[in-house]
Amino acid sequence: MAMSFTTLMGDKSTEGSIKYYVRHSEVPSASILESAQGYIYSKLRTREMKKLLAGVTIASGDTAIALPADFQDPISLWLDRDYKQALSILDEEHFEERVDRDSSGNLYQGTPCQCTMDATTIYLDVAADQTYYYRMWYYATPAALSVSNETNWLTARYPQLLEAICKAYAYRHREDDASADKWLQIGVATIEDANAQYDQFQQTIRQEAYWSRP
Known part of the structure; x- marks a missing residue:
């Protein structure tokens, strides 16, 4: 059965x-x-848990990005379109070593290059100086089995x-x-x-x- x-x-x-x-x-x-x-x-951690978040933006002035509700672990994070480059994902210690703030404690403006994460948020190394598109690959929590979701790759594989x-x-x-x-x-x-x-x-x-x- x-x-x-x-x-x-x-x-x-x-x-x-x-x-x-x-x-x-x-x-x-x-x-x-x-x-x-x-x-x-x-x-x-299997390929069925991989998910792509695309077509989303970092607004001008943003210093952080909210993580998706189904986020488990990061795979990669890239700026996209006209500013294609990977963002290095650092632990909090190395992130703090590399981030500079002004005398008021504000991040300087620029193109994000590095970040760190906690349970809900991606923290950028600068305040974005314009709008940037980004793409993020990550491991996602699949939708739970339910009356409306009878089977999934876990039950099949x-x-x-x-x-x-x-x-x-x-x-x-x-x-x-x-x-x-x-x-x-x-x-x-x-x-x-x-x-x-x-x-x-x-x-x-x-x-x-x-x-x-x-």
Whole structure:
């Protein structure tokens, strides 16, 4: 039976449901599925999680950009169109070492070249001296499974991963720590294998190591 939201939410007699996995009718399937997805998406990094934000702008005078609500981790950030260049994404220590402010504490104006990030915001190294278009590739949190989103690439490509982590949370709810630990270990191993496959994929497409923009 193909994995879907409806199947996962089924009763104990429904093959493939969370209740069926642990043979118990009193587990909170909805919260278990939510927790399992959150755990998986915080650890997994595959090409299906890549997303492009394009056609957006940094307004003149801006010193920061709001991150998308589904943002997990950055891949790359570029100014676009007439001012094509990559922005270096720095940790906060190196960012502060390289940023200058005037006597009033304001950033000088210029073309953004570097940035850093916290949970919600990209901080630029200058106040933009004009409007700039930018493009950002990043790892995004996929839309959660629901009545209106029955399946996704996780249920299609990694059903064994979602099953393992759902079992881990369901058994933890039942206070069966031995079974919970067993299935969490299986899930973590599956995540590590998927991430390793993605790393290998990344290596195969990086063929122009010494290419530079003319």
